[in-house]
Amino acid sequence: MTVHAxxxxxxxxxxxxxxxxxxxxxxxxxxxVQAISNISLDIxxxxxxxxxxxxxxxxxxxxxxxxxxxxxxxxxxxLDGEDITGRAGLVxxxxxxxxxxxxxxxxxxxxxxxxxxxxxRREARDVAEPLMERYGLGKFKQHYPSSLSGGMRQRxxxxxxxxxxxxxxxxDEPFAALDAQTRFKMQEWLLTLWKDFDRTVLFVTHDVDEAxxxxxxxxxxxxxxxxxxxxxxxxxxxxRDRSVVTSPEFVSIKQRCLDLLFATQDTSxxxxxxx
Numbered sequence: 001m002t003v004h005a006x007x008x009x010x011x012x013x014x015x016x017x018x019x020x021x022x023x024x025x026x027x028x029x030x031x032x033v034q035a036i037s038n039i040s041l042d043i044x045x046x047x048x049x050x051x052x053x054x055x056x057x058x059x060x061x062x063x064x065x066x067x068x069x070x071x072x073x074x075x076x077x078x079l080d081g082e083d084i085t086g087r088a089g090l091v092x093x094x095x096x097x098x099x100x101x102x103x104x105x106x107x108x109x110x111x112x113x114x115x116x117x118x119x120x121r122r123e124a125r126d127v128a129e130p131l132m133e134r135y136g137l138g139k140f141k142q143h144y145p146s147s148l149s150g151g152m153r154q155r156x157x158x159x160x161x162x163x164x165x166x167x168x169x170x171x172d173e174p175f176a177a178l179d180a181q182t183r184f185k186m187q188e189w190l191l192t193l194w195k196d197f198d199r200t201v202l203f204v205t206h207d208v209d210e211a212x213x214x215x216x217x218x219x220x221x222x223x224x225x226x227x228x229x230x231x232x233x234x235x236x237x238x239x240r241d242r243s244v245v246t247s248p249e250f251v252s253i254k255q256r257c258l259d260l261l262f263a264t265q266d267t268s269x270x271x272x273x274x275x
Contacts, residue, residue, distance in 0.1 A: 014042035014078070015200045016066070016091075016168050021075035022225075023061055034225040035061040039075070041219065043200060045167075050178065050193075050203045050211035051219045052257060054264075058226030059204045063170050066202070067093040069234060079168065092169040096176050098157035100145040106156050107132065107141035109124060113164040128163060135193065158190065162197050162268040172204045187213055191240065208257045212250055213240060220260045229264050232256070 011248055018041040025033040025184035036058035043049055051059055064070040066077055076085045084090050092113075100109045110132060111124035119127075132138045137155055145153055148238055161169060174190075175183045187210060194201055205211050211218050215234045222229040234253055244250050 013045070013081075015047075015080065016043040016202075017041070017078040017080065017081075018043075018066070019076045021062065021065060021072050021077070023058075023065060023070070023075045027079075036065075036221075037225040037227050039226065039228055041231070043168075043202065045200055046198055047216045048194060048201045048203065048214055049217045049219060050205055050209065050215040051221060052205060052211050052261065053221030053226060054223055054261065055185065056224050058224055059221060059222045060077065060172060062221075063093065063172050063202070065127070065205060066168075067091055067170055069093075076127040090166060091170055092161045092166040093170040094157055094161040094163045094172065094174055096173040098145075098153045100153055100156060102145055105142050105144060106137060106148065108135070109145065110141075110160045110163065113160050115165065128159075128172065131159060131163070135189070149182075150178055151186055154178065155184060155189065162193060162199065165187055166199075168200045168202070170202050172205075173206065175210070176206070183207075183210070188241070191238075192216070194240075208254050208261075209245060212236075212243060212253045218253075220257065220264065222264045223265060230260050 008107060018039055021039040022037050023035045025035060027033075039062065051062070061070065065072045068084065068086055071086045076083055078084065079090055095259055100106075100111065104112065107125060107128060108121075111119075111121065111128045114124040114127065115121060118230065129138070129141065132141050135155065137152070137159065140148060140152060140156075145156070148156070158174065161171075177184050178186060191214065203211070203214060212234060217233050218233045220229045221227065236249060236253070
């Protein structure tokens with residue numbers, strides 16, 4: 001009998017590598033705007049990494065580059081060691097707005113990404129329907145987006161994003177418009193999907209509690225031009241539930257994030273006053 005060795009994935013090799021990414025916006029008749037500067041970052045497979053920073057620090061610019069929607073002024077993006085700079089469709093990207101199509105049912109919105117990738121609609125529905133049942137969307141599959149709450153719309157948009165079968169998911173403040181109770185339920189729901197689908201997630205948020213609760217690692221960006229001011233692991237055991245947010249460990253990590261955010265803001269203000 002032939003015994004085949006089991007192939008164990010190398011979890012130390014980056015799934016996504018950012019190499020010295022910089023971007024400058026040029027406008028005729030106006031000063032150039034340096035949005036991000038020299039961002040280098042390795043994201044390991046299956047990790048949940050949050051990016052925080054004050055408004056205008058270049059988080060959305062960075063995500064547009066990672067998604068292939070914007071070519072950087074310099075630097076490169078590597079996925080599994082392959083240069084994907086400027087190539088769209090190789091990572092999944094969900095914006096703050098759900099962008100559900102109002103003329104499609106919830107089911108047909110969920111399968112839209114699969115159809116774009118070339119899957120037959122009937123086959124895509126066969127794939128999506130059991131997952132909609134599993135993740136609490138089954139009874140809404142024939143409804144239209146206008147009849148859904150904000151939380152249910154975001155569930156549909158997230159499931160659509162995950163079904164695209166890309167290993168890396170970019171989530172740009174997907175819960176920002178939700179009330180506090182719904183937001184926390186959605187965070188718990190997202191962690192369930194992340195575990196089940198085994199994806200690598202980059203998550204932008206302005207909510208420090210959200211970043212700490214969800215993440216394996218947190219990256220803090222400086223004010224514009226965005227640079228990595230600090231990066232650290234979140235040493236909270238998984239799985240996590242709402243009880244963790246009052247623990248001393250959680251509060252300590254939150255304080256570290258806030259100290260970094262205020263420190264970078266103070267530095268930016270001081271530099272601006274000297275200019």
